[in-house]
Amino acid sequence: xxxxxxxxxHYPIYNKNNETVATAVTNFDxxxxxxxxxxxxxGRYFIIHPLDSQIELVHEVLGYWRQGYGAQYNxxxxxxxxxxxxVRTVAECVQTITEEHGKAPLIVTTDARQFANSIxxxxxxxxxxxxxxxxxxxxxxxxxxxxxxxxxxxxxxxxVLGRGEYNHLSVRSAVSIILDxxxxxxxxxxxx
Amino acid sequence: xxxxxxxxxHYPIYNKNNETVATAVTNFDxxxxxxxxxxxxxGRYFIIHPLDSQIELVHEVLGYWRQGYGAQYNxxxxxxxxxxxxVRTVAECVQTITEEHGKAPLIVTTDARQFANSIxxxxxxxxxxxxxxxxxxxxxxxxxxxxxxxxxxxxxxxxVLGRGEYNHLSVRSAVSIILDxxxxxxxxxxxx
Numbered sequence: 547x548x549x550x551x552x553x554x555x556h557y558p559i560y561n562k563n564n565e566t567v568a569t570a571v572t573n574f575d576x577x578x579x580x581x582x583x584x585x586x587x588x589g590r591y592f593i594i595h596p597l598d599s600q601i602e603l604v605h606e607v608l609g610y611w612r613q614g615y616g617a618q619y620n621x622x623x624x625x626x627x628x629x630x631x632x633v634r635t636v637a638e639c640v641q642t643i644t645e646e647h648g649k650a651p652l653i654v655t656t657d658a659r660q661f662a663n664s665i666x667x668x669x670x671x672x673x674x675x676x677x678x679x680x681x682x683x684x685x686x687x688x689x690x691x692x693x694x695x696x697x698x699x700x701x702x703x704x705x706v707l708g709r710g711e712y713n714h715l716s717v718r719s720a721v722s723i724i725l726d727x728x729x730x731x732x733x734x735x736x737x738x
Numbered sequence: 739x740x741x742x743x744x745x746x747x748h749y750p751i752y753n754k755n756n757e758t759v760a761t762a763v764t765n766f767d768x769x770x771x772x773x774x775x776x777x778x779x780x781g782r783y784f785i786i787h788p789l790d791s792q793i794e795l796v797h798e799v800l801g802y803w804r805q806g807y808g809a810q811y812n813x814x815x816x817x818x819x820x821x822x823x824x825v826r827t828v829a830e831c832v833q834t835i836t837e838e839h840g841k842a843p844l845i846v847t848t849d850a851r852q853f854a855n856s857i858x859x860x861x862x863x864x865x866x867x868x869x870x871x872x873x874x875x876x877x878x879x880x881x882x883x884x885x886x887x888x889x890x891x892x893x894x895x896x897x898v899l900g901r902g903e904y905n906h907l908s909v910r911s912a913v914s915i916i917l918d919x920x921x922x923x924x925x926x927x928x929x930x
Contacts, residue, residue, distance in 0.1 A: 585900035708777035719914035726915045
């Protein structure tokens with residue numbers, strides 16, 4: 547089992563007015579991110595939500611594709627969703643990983659600003675390749691992860707910079723790009 | 739205006755039984771890909787569909803976010819969707835770009851297999867940076883772009899490789915990763 551884990555946080559999250567809220571789970575977050583997680587061989591993709599009703603919704607989707615008609619209709623989707631697991635809190639997520647590895651994971655989050663504990667993509671890529679310790683990559687929904695969770699992170703990844711001023715990727719795009727930078731092939735070393 | 743363009747093709751496309759079909763436009767393809775396109779400063783994001791009903795659906799979504807309540811509610815989304823344009827065919831897409839630049843674009847597609855005219859990410863990245871000619875990056879929906887369109891491509895990009903066997907990214911993830919490889923910052927050159 548790979549020692550890199552992914553967590554998608556739905557609480558505590560800022561909304562656009564900077565209030566702390568729980569966000570709704572979306573179907574595309576489940577599917578798109580599970581497929582990226584499988585492509586980059588992530589240990590598990592944790593959907594983190596404190597509310598029973600939202601956890602049940604995720605389980606309904608998973609049931610359809612894992613055991614229901616979806617599993618026959620599209621086996622690739624069945625495969626992708628095998629990595630998804632639900633937990634209520636970041637603490638429960640950390641505990642699950644710790645029990646599996648006998649070591650607590652490094653917690654790495656993402657943010658649009660620079661912090662004292664910011665880490666570059668190349669530095670984290672090398673750290674992950676060394677695989678001394680499991681790593682939990684935590685992504686936020688809504689307008690970003692609340693400060694209380696951010697302050698628990700060992701490292702904060704630098705923002706993804708494109709070209710120009712606009713910088714509002716969907717979380718699905720951000721996860722895709724960041725996993726490719728951290729775990730993808732070294733395509734830039736290829737000979738032309 | 740940037741000389742790199744994006745096209746999302748809905749016909750002619752293979753379905754899972756290798757039949758040629760037109761696929762349905764999805765709301766997340768419009769939003770997620772527009773946001774990536776703006777982040778990487780793409781000239782325009784063409785949604786290519788031959789059917790009036792599907793083109794009208796796209797225009798309804800665009801209307802809401804460009805002129806309707808959505809424009810006030812979320813100006814970033816208004817900004818992202820400003821790059822979206824609809825065309826009926828690849829030929830119409832190529833014509834629009836050619837009229838703007840006075841030069842026909844290079845057509846680059848993606849595929850999971852190697853071809854005689856395959857191009858590496860690093861080679862295309864350098865070619866784009868030189869900006870001698872506009873470039874149309876064409877992505878497929880469904881189970882991939884039909885052979886008749888593939889054969890018109892000047893180059894076919896190598897597949898995105900993750901880790902392991904699974905290789906079924908959503909088109910939204912594939913676009914995100916590929917634009918980051920071709921147009922993102924040179925993050926691998928950063929000092930740790």
